[in-house]
Amino acid sequence: MANFRRIVLSLLPLVLAVCLPVIRAQNSAPDNAPAPSASVAPTLQDALRLYCTGKLDEAIQAYKQLGNGPQAALAYAALTRAYLRKKDPADAYASAAKAVEIAANLPDVKVAQGEAYFRQGKIPEAEAQFVAVINSGAENARAYLGLARVSQAISLFRREKLMIDKARELDPADPDVTRFWMGTLTLGERIKALHDYLAQETDDDAEARTALERHLITLQSLPMVPTHQCRMVSKINSTTTDLNELFDGPTRIRGYGLTVKFNGTPAHLLLDTGAGGILIDHKLAEKAGIEHVVESSIRGIGDKGAVGSYVGHVDKIQIGDIEFQDCNIEVADQSSVIGSEGLIGAVVFSRFLVDLDMRDRKLRLSELPARPNEAATEAALESGQERTPRFSDRYIAPEMKSYTPVFRFNHMLLIPTKLNDSVTKLFLIDTGAFNNIISPDAAREVTKVSDDPRMHVKGISGNVKDVFSGDELTLTFSNMRQKNQDIVAVDMKGLSDGAGTEISGTLGFAMLRMLDIKIDYRDDLVSFDYDWKHPY
Numbered sequence: 001m002a003n004f005r006r007i008v009l010s011l012l013p014l015v016l017a018v019c020l021p022v023i024r025a026q027n028s029a030p031d032n033a034p035a036p037s038a039s040v041a042p043t044l045q046d047a048l049r050l051y052c053t054g055k056l057d058e059a060i061q062a063y064k065q066l067g068n069g070p071q072a073a074l075a076y077a078a079l080t081r082a083y084l085r086k087k088d089p090a091d092a093y094a095s096a097a098k099a100v101e102i103a104a105n106l107p108d109v110k111v112a113q114g115e116a117y118f119r120q121g122k123i124p125e126a127e128a129q130f131v132a133v134i135n136s137g138a139e140n141a142r143a144y145l146g147l148a149r150v151s152q153a154i155s156l157f158r159r160e161k162l163m164i165d166k167a168r169e170l171d172p173a174d175p176d177v178t179r180f181w182m183g184t185l186t187l188g189e190r191i192k193a194l195h196d197y198l199a200q201e202t203d204d205d206a207e208a209r210t211a212l213e214r215h216l217i218t219l220q221s222l223p224m225v226p227t228h229q230c231r232m233v234s235k236i237n238s239t240t241t242d243l244n245e246l247f248d249g250p251t252r253i254r255g256y257g258l259t260v261k262f263n264g265t266p267a268h269l270l271l272d273t274g275a276g277g278i279l280i281d282h283k284l285a286e287k288a289g290i291e292h293v294v295e296s297s298i299r300g301i302g303d304k305g306a307v308g309s310y311v312g313h314v315d316k317i318q319i320g321d322i323e324f325q326d327c328n329i330e331v332a333d334q335s336s337v338i339g340s341e342g343l344i345g346a347v348v349f350s351r352f353l354v355d356l357d358m359r360d361r362k363l364r365l366s367e368l369p370a371r372p373n374e375a376a377t378e379a380a381l382e383s384g385q386e387r388t389p390r391f392s393d394r395y396i397a398p399e400m401k402s403y404t405p406v407f408r409f410n411h412m413l414l415i416p417t418k419l420n421d422s423v424t425k426l427f428l429i430d431t432g433a434f435n436n437i438i439s440p441d442a443a444r445e446v447t448k449v450s451d452d453p454r455m456h457v458k459g460i461s462g463n464v465k466d467v468f469s470g471d472e473l474t475l476t477f478s479n480m481r482q483k484n485q486d487i488v489a490v491d492m493k494g495l496s497d498g499a500g501t502e503i504s505g506t507l508g509f510a511m512l513r514m515l516d517i518k519i520d521y522r523d524d525l526v527s528f529d530y531d532w533k534h535p536y
Helices: 044-052 056-066 072-085 089-103 107-120 123-135 141-153 157-170 175-182 187-198 206-221 282-288 440-444 493-499
Strands: 239-242 244-247 253-262 265-272 278-281 291-298 307-319 322-332 342-345 353-357 362-366 407-409 412-419 424-429 449-451 467-470 473-477 480-484 487-490 505-507 516-520 525-529
Touching (some): 056 072, 072 107, 089 107, 107 123, 123 141, 141 157, 141 175, 141 407, 157 175, 175 187, 187 206, 206 291, 206 307, 239 253, 244 265, 253 282, 253 342, 278 282, 282 322, 412 505, 440 449, 440 467, 440 487
Parallel strands (some): 278 322, 424 505
Antiparallel strands (some): 239 362, 253 265, 253 307, 278 342, 291 307, 307 322, 353 362, 353 516, 407 412, 412 424, 449 467, 467 487, 473 480, 516 525
8 A cells, every 4th residue: 555655735836737728828729719620730738628628539639640749748648648538548558658758757747657557556656656746846737636536545535635625726627626626525515516517518428417417416405414414313333233145046145135124114135345325126116115316327247338227315224223314325227136126335334343244144333443633423324425525544543453455446445456476456345246256358467368158247237248267366365365266257447447447356255255354434444354263
């Protein structure tokens, strides 16, 4: 895990911004100038304007034209960003490498290399690039944005807030900066900022813009008073609940689940460390009288892409002896959610220390260690929205010294995992996936990969068409080590694109069920315990 590094905040005058409404450059064109014609050589400002308004294909062509001129290094650096925005990581990596080849020490080139590293899952390497630019004295908004993203991933939330506020100060018109910055605001501030953002032209494609519009409606449906936002009304500090076996067929255990009541209607939901919030099928929602808030969509493993859903409001949720009120959840249009009534992400219990004792089939929730000089917070169910951001850096309590720090991307916990004692990749801790899975590209780096037509993989987004099998593969993570024969290999690009970093595989239920897993979602720490004397 990357260490905190001193950041120099006394900086030199601005030399290059990303999406300022007016870029101070010689021969600059007005904001409403038309896109350059094919007969006129574009400028960096022309290409930038195309990027900032979502015209990615045109921006890419303009940057390519500039790649043969005196500003080639800057063009390739910007081309890296355009390809990343277009979700074309391979071309982004090639563009970053070309920029480094031309002028490795330019601040914009270092930032582009950092952004490429971040998408590759090389978080410490990305951090080093961003820190180098900032400490050089260059007031580069993208460097601050990059370090804010790294800080969020490694749970340095105070540093995250400082960095994104600085990026916003330097370039308030950069849409990437704005989108990240809005996530650090309080509920009321976020509603206003998102409303203002959607009132102007942005670089979002139709799907992304629709998602933001729906997100605004969801935010507006939340009570403005924090005590009414999915609050816990049970006065308890700890509890233990049974984990129930859920079957996928007559004898095959699919995973472990919880009995959850929605407005008094019971359901059995799969406990899924790879999921965020609560997702149920529409039959259960109708039976429980869950109120429709706004249309939505969900994505997961599978080739169908986004699946229809809606955000629903439930008055009361009961899990064991814990009761929550006034919560929003996700409702799938499907009649079932991968063969069950729904999923519940372990992250919803993030105000507690979460103990998934898979061996004894128990879920134990207890108080997190108190932070020094910080008041305790009221327990709530994290049902999909961060109401009041708290900006405290990761705290490792004395009793948690043996825990492993992990990277956090939204609800997903990514743990560095070594493949065959060789390369290290990021794997998702995922009790909702039955088996360990690896991406074909990651598998090919260390073992042989072949087609496997016998294997069928299905997720929320339907079946996976192309399924591969990797030969013998040993996975080493934290204090654990496991050999895998014929590991399933499927493309995970969609999951990686959503996270913004490379997710090379999942650690699934078949292995995790042998462990006692403790998760501190507040500080993103995980402990794995295997009883060697009494193996599963």
